[in-house]
Amino acid sequence: MVVTRFAPSPTGKLHLGGARTALFNFLFARKNKGKFILRIEDTDKERSKKEFEEDIKNSLLWLNIEFDSFFRQSERIETYKELIKKLQSEGKVYKCFCTKEELEAQKLEQISQGIAPRYSGRCSKLTKEEISFFERTRSYVFRIKVEPQKLEINDLIKGKVIFDTLLIGDFIIAKSEEEPLFNFATPVDDALMGISHVIRGEDHLSNTPKQIIVLKSLNMPIPQYAHLPMILSKDYSKLSKRHGATSISELKEEGFLPEAIINFILLLGWHESSDREIYSLNEAIEAFSLERIQKKPAVFNEKKLIWFNRYYLLRKSPSEILSLTYKDFKEKYNFQDESYILKIINLAKERASTLKELIENSFYFFEEPDYKPELLIWNKAPSTAIKEFLEKTLNVLEGIEEKEFNPEKIKLELSKLSPNDLGLVFWPFRVALTGLEASPGPFEIASILGKERTIQRVKKAIEKLS
RNA sequence: GCCCCCAUCGUCUAGUGGCUAGGACACCGCUCUUUCAAGGCGGAAACACCGGUUCGACUCCGGUUGGGGGCGCCA
Numbered sequence: 208m209v210v211t212r213f214a215p216s217p218t219g220k221l222h223l224g225g226a227r228t229a230l231f232n233f234l235f236a237r238k239n240k241g242k243f244i245l246r247i248e249d250t251d252k253e254r255s256k257k258e259f260e261e262d263i264k265n266s267l268l269w270l271n272i273e274f275d276s277f278f279r280q281s282e283r284i285e286t287y288k289e290l291i292k293k294l295q296s297e298g299k300v301y302k303c304f305c306t307k308e309e310l311e312a313q314k315l316e317q318i319s320q321g322i323a324p325r326y327s328g329r330c331s332k333l334t335k336e337e338i339s340f341f342e343r344t345r346s347y348v349f350r351i352k353v354e355p356q357k358l359e360i361n362d363l364i365k366g367k368v369i370f371d372t373l374l375i376g377d378f379i380i381a382k383s384e385e386e387p388l389f390n391f392a393t394p395v396d397d398a399l400m401g402i403s404h405v406i407r408g409e410d411h412l413s414n415t416p417k418q419i420i421v422l423k424s425l426n427m428p429i430p431q432y433a434h435l436p437m438i439l440s441k442d443y444s445k446l447s448k449r450h451g452a453t454s455i456s457e458l459k460e461e462g463f464l465p466e467a468i469i470n471f472i473l474l475l476g477w478h479e480s481s482d483r484e485i486y487s488l489n490e491a492i493e494a495f496s497l498e499r500i501q502k503k504p505a506v507f508n509e510k511k512l513i514w515f516n517r518y519y520l521l522r523k524s525p526s527e528i529l530s531l532t533y534k535d536f537k538e539k540y541n542f543q544d545e546s547y548i549l550k551i552i553n554l555a556k557e558r559a560s561t562l563k564e565l566i567e568n569s570f571y572f573f574e575e576p577d578y579k580p581e582l583l584i585w586n587k588a589p590s591t592a593i594k595e596f597l598e599k600t601l602n603v604l605e606g607i608e609e610k611e612f613n614p615e616k617i618k619l620e621l622s623k624l625s626p627n628d629l630g631l632v633f634w635p636f637r638v639a640l641t642g643l644e645a646s647p648g649p650f651e652i653a654s655i656l657g658k659e660r661t662i663q664r665v666k667k668a669i670e671k672l673s
Numbered sequence: 674g675c676c677c678c679c680a681u682c683g684u685c686u687a688g689u690g691g692c693u694a695g696g697a698c699a700c701c702g703c704u705c706u707u708u709c710a711a712g713g714c715g716g717a718a719a720c721a722c723c724g725g726u727u728c729g730a731c732u733c734c735g736g737u738u739g740g741g742g743g744c745g746c747c748a
Contacts, residue, residue, distance in 0.1 A: 216748045251747055307746075314744095323675045324744065348746050365678065374676060374744085382746045389748045413677065413743040436679080437741065445741090471685095474697090478686055482696040501679095501686080504741055508684045511698045521711075558710045585707075633707035645709035 209241025210401050213267075213274070214393065216248045217259035220454035221266040223507060224408065224438045224446055227472040231435060232406045233272045234473075234495040244400060245274035249281045250392050266455035270465045271488055278400070280392050287387035290395060290425060291349055291380065299424045300380065303330040303350045304341040325376025326350065349381040351391075351424060358416045363404070363433035363497050370416040378417055394418035398427035406433045406497070409504075433497050436476050437504040446507055453507070462561030464523075464531075467516040476501040485518070513560045520562070525553040532562050539566060540573035547572075550655045554647045568646075572655060575664070576642025580671040585634035593635050594672040599624050600636050601665045604658065612658045614650035621650075639668035 213229040215221070221229075229245075236243035245267065249255035260279075267274065294300035303326075314324040331352060333341070341347070355373040362368055380391035387395075397405055397418075412434045422429050440446050446453055458468060466487065473491050474484065477500050486494065520528070529549050537543050551569050559565035570576075583593055603620045625631045637649035640656065653661040 214748090218748070248748065254747070303746095310746090318674055318744095321674050346746095362678095368677065370677075379746055386746085388746075393748085409678070409742055411743090411748085414748090434678085434742095439741075441684080443740065474685065476685090480687065482687070484685090484697055503679045505686095506684060508698065511685065514698055517711095628707090630707040635707090637708065641708095643708085647709080649707080 208401070208403065209236055209239035210244065210403050211236045211241065211406055212244040212246050212397070212400065212402050214246040214248050214396075214407070215263055216251065216254070216389075217256055217263060218251070218254040219259055220456055221263045222446060222455070223453050223458075223468075223472055223475075225263070226266065226270060226272075226455050226468070227438065227475055228406065228408055228435060229267055229272050230270070230469065230472055230491075231477070231495075231497075231500070232404075233274075234492050235404060235406060235497060236275075237492045238495050241403070242275045243273075244276050244278065244402070246278040246396060246400070247280065248389065248393065249279060250387055250389065252281075252386075255281070262454075262456055266459075269459060270455065270469055272469075278396070280387075280396065283392075283396070284385055284387070286399070287381070287392055287395060288384050291384060291387065291391075294351065294424055295349070297424075298352075300349050300351050301331050301333075301377075302338065302342070302347040303377075303379070304333075304345040304347045305330060306345070323374040325374060326378065328352075328377050331377060348379045348383070350377040351380045351421060353377050353420055358419060360415055360419070360432060362412070362415075363431055364436075364500050364502065365409075365412065365434055368412070370413075372416060372420065375417060375420075380421065390414055390417045391421055394421045395425070395427070397430050398422055398425070402430045404431045404433060406435065409434045409437055433500070436501055438475055439504045439506045441506060441508070443506065458512075460563070462563030462565070463512070463516050464519045464562070467512065467519045470519075471512045471515045475505045475507070517560050520556055520559060520565075523556070525549050525556065528552045528556055528562070528565070532566055535562075535566050540570075542573055547655070554651050554655065558647060571641045571643070571646075571652075575667070576640070578638065578642030582642070582644065583635045583638050583668055583672060585630045586628075588631060590672050592631070594669060596624060596632050597635050597639065597665055597669045597672070600632060601662060601669065604653075604662050604665065607658070609658050612654060612661075614648075614654045617653055618650045635668065636665065639665050 211232040213225075213232050215225055233243045245264070247260050247263070249260070291300060310326070313327060317324045330350070353372050353375055358370045358372050360368045360370070378390065379388060381387045415432055415434075419429055438446050455468065469488055469491070470486055473486055477495070479494055479499060526549065529545065529552055532552070533545065533548065536548050542548075551572050552565065555565050555569050559568060580590070583597070584590060585593060600621060603624065604617070607616060607620060621632050621636065622629060633649060637646060637652070640649055640652045640661065646652070656664070
């Protein structure tokens with residue numbers, strides 16, 4: 208039975224890297240008809256925040272990455288406590304009374320000697336008398352005894368990796384009975400929850416031997432490990448807030464679609480042998496395999512994310528987009544005629560990269576555009592000529608009956624004004640309606656705006672040139 | 674400093690001893706066209722370096738260089 212988990216600490220919003228880890232765990236579980244668990248690793252009371260837990264959950268669900276069960280480590284303290292006690296009674300874990308200052312000095316000393324910093328094991332050799340004395344005078348933490356050995360890990364992505372536990376030393380598994388640390392709580396939960404495959408970021412590779420040591424001390428089963436390469440920013444540094452919106456909730460705000468994000472992160476470090484690039488979630492489940500995961504870090508390329516977003520946006524029906532944007536349209540423009548918005552969407556979706564852009568770029572459907580008179584000038588034509596053509600345009604528009612005020616009719620009639628240089632009529636007309644250098648075609652816009660407002664805007668343009 | 678991982682166009686990647694080194698994004702042309710998109714067509718663009726192994730290396734081995742990750746009473 209395949210059981211995977213995504214185990215974030217709620218110390219920040221869900222980022223692209225985390226989302227990809229969650230996705231891969233989810234895909235692998237679904238592909239193998241197994242289970243996928245979300246486990247919040249909130250043992251660090253200072254840094255963990257409920258709001259981040261919410262953000263992670265909501266983001267996952269928004270992406271359609273559904274988990275089968277949910278756990279919170281802060282609710283499992285008793286379990287860890289018992290296990291610490293058990294290990295202590297077996298002599299595998301001991302109390303360490305060294306102060307932070309002592310430890311720091313030791314570490315600096317070791318680094319200056321060019322050796323890997325590690326704990327000396329001093330407190331493991333304390334006598335009963337010394338222990339009881341220190342218990343009354345000092346605070347302590349729990350360390351686990353680490354036998355020197357070459358620990359071999361068969362990582363499903365990296366292959367065989369060997370660690371020398373001599374370089375690790377006795378490490379701390381808990382700050383107190385009630386405060387287990389990551390490298391203890393994580394492997395314990397993995398074992399207790401029947402996790403078969405631990406799929407996580409490469410930053411955890413060096414934690415793996417420690418976690419295996421814990422598991423071995425506890426006689427608990429060791430899962431398979433698969434360490435994903437990191438996702439880097441364009442400057443090859445670790446992905447962070449500095450590099451723009453990389454949290455899922457921010458991307459959502461920016462108007463990205465979940466299917467675009469899924470498709471994008473899927474291809475960040477994973478690829479089939481084919482040239483295929485477009486995957487729905489279900490198709491991804493079908494195609495996914497750990498073997499095809501890349502070993503080297505991938506650089507996050509926002510342009511491609513935008514491309515995917517446009518791809519999926521282009522393929523959505525206007526009514527689907529309406530349901531995704533209606534609320535925002537309504538709020539931004541204080542307007543709620545669905546059929547009107549639907550027409551706008553139909554026209555604007557081809558030009559927008561994101562939902563947000565679609566909404567913002569459609570402002571001229573809701574308010575009078577403001578622009579410089581010079582923008583009306585087409586191809587260096589004299590402004591008197593432009594004005595003349597705008598007046599002719601006005602005339603033609605007024606002559607079209609309300610019920611015939613559609614793109615085809617408007618275009619047909621206006622084309623007659625300057626058949627040899629259509630831009631002379633079309634360009635100023637379009638600017639009059641939008642105030643923009645670039646926009647959808649004027650006929651569609653006019654027809655959505657309606658005869659009255661169209662005429663009004665053309666009149667205003669004429670005024671600008673007077 | 675020490676440990677671990679990695680290395681094909683700018684980016685994401687295909688490639689598992691013999692290929693004109695393929696695709697996608699981005700970029701640049703052309704086309705369409707009132708503008709901008711979208712579409713169509715085309716272009717430029719990569720095997721980090723040095724040694725081996727081999728009839729033959731992008732592919733295998735070693736080293737160099739470069740990049741990434743880790744070395745917490747964080748996760």
